[in-house]
Amino acid sequence: MTTDASPNPRRIALFLLLMVLVGLNLRPALSSLAPLLLRIKADTGLTPLAIGALTTLPVLCLGIFAPLAPWLAKRTGPENALALALGGLILGLFLRGMPAVALLFVGTLLVGAAIGIAGTLLPALVKRELPGGADLMTGVYTMALCLGGALGAGLSIPLANLLGGWRFSLVSWGLLAGIALLAWITLMPRSPRQATATPTGGSMRQLLGQPLAWQVMLLMGTQSSLAYIVFGWLPTLLQARGYSESEAGWLMGASVMVQLISALGAPWLARFSRDQRPALLLVLGCVGAGLWLLLQAGEAWRWPGVVLLGLGQGGSFSLALTLIVLRTANSRLAGKLSGLAQGGGYTLAAMGPLGVGVLLQLEVSMTTMTSVLLLIVAVAAGFALLAGRNLRLDVDASGRLTTR
Template sequence: MTTGVRARTAVPGLLLAGVLLVALNLRGPLVAVAPVAGELRSDLAVGAGTVGLLTSIPVLLFGLAAPVASWVIARAGTHRAVLLAMLGVLAGTVLRSVGDARTALAGTVVLGLAITVGNVVVPVVIGRDFPGATNVVTAAYTAALNVGATLTTTLTAPVADVVGWRWALAAWGLLVGLACLVWTAGLRRQAARADGSAGPPPPAGPVRPVWRQPAVWGLTVAFAAQAFSYYGVTAWLPTLLADEQGLSRSTAGVSSALFQVFAVAGAFAVPALVRWWRRPAAVLLAVTAAWAFLPVGLLTAPGLWPVWCSVAGVAQGGGITVVFIAIVARSRDLVENRRTSAMVQGGGYAVAATGPLVVGSVHDLTGGWTVPMLLVLGAIVVMAVAGGLSAGGRQQEERARG
């Protein structure tokens, strides 16, 4: 009996490595275009708007295609869906790197659809295969999302200087291939470990439609506000600092690095706080308070921008982590987990896709950055209210202790 408990609670190391490698490929391809945007525009003879589509289309698909992703996962199963997602990322990465602008856009659509499947299925896998360490693995997963974005942002341009932008973008397919190999090996070992076990638990009672659950709607609104703030700030923070502080574009770009790097700290701090406080809603409120440092700080003491960017980086890494923890903890079984994940991420990313456009448009209309920052602050307040009312509850508190 003791051996069976240990088998169920031990963390499968190879599968964990697969999860982290998959996570590296769920954001990196999106930001890989930005460092080589100039070369891409020149070679494909397209305008800035077309280049913008190469980064905005996937985020829009994260929202619109989430129900399709949920259907794919239900048909293929969680583990196969992860592999399908990685193969789709590989196909999209290669397709985007060859041919003309239409081929690049087609590859971008493939990427967006594949990453959408990955976005929805990985939290389900974590809830299923890491029952004794769900919160910690969720933290590692969300941290790896930011690490992947940082790696591609940092290394794509130097590689392009040597081999050109096409090969530089295509080269990230090697990381996707590695993720596929490790994931497949991890599944084989997991199957061997589970041989003779009773298998996954049956559904916990009748299936509850997630769209009828107020808590799921609250988490959807909270995630939408988090993602809207993240993408809006990511798109315009360097420009804001260049305009308001007179910083060079390269110096202002440091803000993006701080914003991404410190997210790793936030991702790992949240599970510790959940275990300590045993109230995910309280942790979410702490995250939103840290988020508010950015707009309030830039409005009142803009010269301290490195501090505000760092604190907000911690907050944005913690924000997505605490929402994912709440999804897993509030779901009674894998089916509800999958459907909740699809609804929360689908609605959230649909709103997030408008973030850069809305923040930029408000800036153009007002001729300054005060109102856009107040808009971001308003989104953070919405996140605090919706998440504070939805992330807690006795059931979640009990499950979050693990």
């Protein structure tokens, strides 16, 4: 693919369509698991700690495998690398539905690896295809992620009831991934790889020496930790408060659906200023308020809590991804920062679901659980104050990476 001054409108429209279709597949494999955890536990006999590991494993794999995306893209081309990731996602979804409990974990591992690679490739592709509007297009991509997450959470129980079990419910999402893979392979516009002139300089070692890169990564990690705690444990926490299995799943699904609004709107909000700190603090405040209302307030406050949590999480994730393109000068640096931010960030984020599993094993009170979650929100806000500043990673005339 090449980027020029007069991009082809048809090419842009096709790329956006494919980007949305791929994005729809990068969350159902995660969000569809949470509403089914009690059924999985009852059917397999797994302990709460093992169930916690099951929710942590895909997030950990997001972090471990995300840094491989730039390496894989360099050797096979980003289009082929993304196709391989979608193929791995389909295989992982299939394995999760097999009778052996070990394959449930293996499939979950493969799902996390595939999503980690695909999710890292897309921001760099957006930066390259649409450099002038990369931040807004990242919002569209995040909206697709949120819609996929909402569908996974909301349809998980109905699919299990319709298809005759939780295994079939998990496997069924492979159909959507298959459609995305077929569309990507047949419709993706391609250009000779050598036609793209990539600037030199800005190695990963230099990137690791830039505080701004670490700040973006730590923001990604802390806000993602909250997101994957919600994906992995919110239905269980709501059921502990007395909600039914189905209602808990739909409350989480509704919250993820609300994320569509802020996922698309947050990048527009961020554009009003070159400093994204006010926007980041606003959405993180919504996350904190939503969690408190859902876990501490009365039942009458559950829907305001759902809305606030959804607005906050959709906006914080969209802005965190947007910072990857706003804080870099070109697509090559965006790809490297994407690998670092999502790789290190998701590795850090994996500690969130595991920590909640440990707390549930220890049978802590809901007040203690809520306090821990609000502490994570506060830490994320601290990193937002650093990563949200008007700075950018660029390569100087001598080929060295600098922050300007």
